[in-house]
Amino acid sequence: HAKRLGRNRCVSFTAEMNQQMQQRINLETFLHGAVAAGQLQLVYQPKVSLHTGGIVGCEALLRWHHPQLGMIPPDQFIPVAEESGLIVPISAWVMRTACLQAKAWFDAGLPRTTVAVNISAYLLQQDLSVWTLDVLQETGLAPELLELELTESMIAQDVERTIGIFDRLTAVGIRLSIDDFGTGYSSLSYLKHLPVDTLKIDKSFVDNMLIRSEDEAIVRSVIRLAHSLKFKVVAEGVETAEQCDVLRAYRCDEIQGYYFSKPVSAQAFETLLREGTRLEISDTTMLPKIS
Ligand code: C2E
Ligand code: MG
Ligand code: MG
Numbered sequence: 001h002a003k004r005l006g007r008n009r010c011v012s013f014t015a016e017m018n019q020q021m022q023q024r025i026n027l028e029t030f031l032h033g034a035v036a037a038g039q040l041q042l043v044y045q046p047k048v049s050l051h052t053g054g055i056v057g058c059e060a061l062l063r064w065h066h067p068q069l070g071m072i073p074p075d076q077f078i079p080v081a082e083e084s085g086l087i088v089p090i091s092a093w094v095m096r097t098a099c100l101q102a103k104a105w106f107d108a109g110l111p112r113t114t115v116a117v118n119i120s121a122y123l124l125q126q127d128l129s130v131w132t133l134d135v136l137q138e139t140g141l142a143p144e145l146l147e148l149e150l151t152e153s154m155i156a157q158d159v160e161r162t163i164g165i166f167d168r169l170t171a172v173g174i175r176l177s178i179d180d181f182g183t184g185y186s187s188l189s190y191l192k193h194l195p196v197d198t199l200k201i202d203k204s205f206v207d208n209m210l211i212r213s214e215d216e217a218i219v220r221s222v223i224r225l226a227h228s229l230k231f232k233v234v235a236e237g238v239e240t241a242e243q244c245d246v247l248r249a250y251r252c253d254e255i256q257g258y259y260f261s262k263p264v265s266a267q268a269f270e271t272l273l274r275e276g277t278r279l280e281i282s283d284t285t286m287l288p289k290i291s
């Protein structure tokens with residue numbers, strides 16, 4: 001079980017390990033009842049267009065509030081959910097809740113917004129397309145308003161079968177994007193065969209973009225590559241005006257990050273939409289010069 005306890009780490013049977021294992025078992029036990037107990041919540045982080053400054057969509061992010069343990073971040077409990085199989089009922093809840101919410105915003109006549117849901121690689125063991133289409137049917141959300149965020153590791157698994165599932169999803173109008181792009185091992189040759197239309201540049205590159213020229217080069221090349229393959233590019237984890245300006249100069253299409261808004265409750269996101277809150281877009285001539 002060494003693998004369960006942490007990646008890239010050598011472990012020996014120590015008291016610390018026992019404690020970690022115990023914590024993990026507890027987490028799993030608690031997680032079992034979380035959906036039914038209403039302890040899960042979705043928060044929504046806006047995605048903003050760098051072309052217009054307007055909100056174009058949001059990403060639904062999972063939160064778990066346990067009465068005793070407090071707020072447990074997804075990076076801690078998603079792996080537990082995946083290894084225990086609980087990811088299936090949890091993801092079903094996430095998908096249904098996000099679609100119902102987006103349908104409610106649509107019905108309320110708010111400005112058009114897409115909703116993006118993160119998909120765990122473990123869900124590919126089942127036919128994700130059947131499952132997703134059922135939720136759309138049940139909630140009545142237009143497929144064009146649903147986006148699925150996939151990771152590169154998912155794609156490398158069983159390429160033929162995965163492409164089949166993706167094709168069935170995009171055939172009805174659902175959008176697919178690749179999350180945390182650049183951190184996995186996706187072969188560039190897969191990219192052109194995939195029915196994906198968006199790449200999300202990982203936060204780690206955005207973080208270091210203004211500090212390390214290597215990261216700046218990666219960001220710039222990913223944007224170029226994406227555009228020449230007709231993909232849209234979203235930069236995640238944008239925290240400053242400087243990052244925003246450089247990304248605009250590179251013709252990045254959208255940003256998501258604390259600079260515009262942290263993930264917020266459904267109600268707070270609705271207020272942003274209703275009030276037409278937008279990103280201040282500077283004059284293009286004021287953007288940093290790029291060679
Ligand atoms: P992700 O899909 O890459 O989501 C982006 C993460 O970056 C979110 O963390 C978001 O809050 C954070 N973030 C966005 N902008 C900024 C910024 O400007 N600064 C900083 N420091 N952070 C920023 P969060 O919500 O903690 O989620 C972490 C990861 O957990 C997600 O990464 C995703 O992989 C996973 N996750 C979240 N919700 C779900 C879900 O419903 N299902 C699955 N399978 N995974 C989920
Ligand atoms: Mg994501
Ligand atoms: Mg991401």
Ligand code: MG
Nearest residue numbers: 180202203236
């Ligand atoms: Mg990320």
